[in-house]
Amino acid sequence: MKRALINWGGWEGHEPEACAELFAGLLRREGFAVDVVSDLGVYTDDAYMTSLHLIVPIWTMSQITPEQEAGLLGAVRGGVGIAGWHGGMADAFRQSVAYQWMVGGQWVAHPGDIIPYRVNIRDHHDPITQGLDDFDMVSEQYYMHVDPSNEVLATTTFSGEYGNAPWIAGTVMPVVWKRRFGAGRVFYSSLGHVRQDFEVPEARTIMLRGMLWAAR
Template sequence: MRSALIVYGGWEGHDPEECASIYRRWLHEDGFSVRTATETSAFADPSIHELSLIIPIYTMSKIAKEEVENLTKAVQSGVGLAGHHGGMSDAFRDAVDYQFMVGGQWVAHPGNIIDYTVDVAKPDDPIMAGIKSFPYTSEQYYMHVDPSIEVLATTTFTGEHADWIDGVVMPVAWKRQHGKGRVFHMTLGHSAKEFENANMATILRRGMNWAARDEQ
């Protein structure tokens, strides 16, 4: 049986507990054994190297050196990493090793909650199969991203809220390798209610399953 760890906490504005509950349900339905933790000390546990998947939901906050070292080594050895929005790509702002692993870091969301479009960049990828471009209402994340990521979906900024970024095409969902581990991230999901969007939920659920390594 594949095994997963969800570590949630940090800034409450991203509904970490509610999102963790949704992930836990998905994982159980998809045949995982699941454990959860609410402290970053869970990342320092040597047993995480035996997992199939780790899901961080921990916006901002701090992570100790030994915690991030053990986490990144676990992923490099083959453990998958997946997550969404600021719970993954705006976590641990001072931990560059963590950001290197994720493949991107949030820096702005001009206009805050706005209407925008999510465009499919790789319709032939199994994670995006059957998904068409769709309207979305949330924070439109402006990211600093690693050029090595494999972009699955994008959004284009209009310049309405920051005219100097008019026409910028920004990754919304991507996958990558970090050592032997697979990493999936999606920037949608400011609130737990957004998981009710069928396109968002489908992409995220497929992405977490893709990232998870097979049973050990």
């Protein structure tokens, strides 16, 4: 049986506990044994970390110690998959550039806050996005600094009409990507500001498929 760790905490505005419960249930239906933990200290337990197939971090902002960071990055480098979403993965540990390197991106803005926007599927053949059409969200449209080595599966285009930022009009921004970090698979989706966002079927499907891909 595959084993997953969902580790949640940080800023409560992203509803980390509710999102952890949602995906713990979905992963258990896929046959995973799932540990739901609210403690970064678990990352320092090398034997436990290397026993995992998947790590799902949900820690918006917050701080990570050098020992915790080393344990997390070491597990992924060694082959444990990691998958996450929105600020819970790409706005965590802002002082840790090594963590950001693993993720492949970092949130920097969401002009207009909660707005309607379109998600465009870029790769219709990848198993994570196969069979999905472009779809609409009403949520935070994440403007990110991203690693050009990411394999981008979906994007969004900024209109420039929100947040007093007309200079970003026409900017095409990655929304969903996958990458490697050492022997580990890394998956990220910027969708999922709050649990309700995953009531959009495409957002939930993409995230669950990304977790399964990361866990091999």
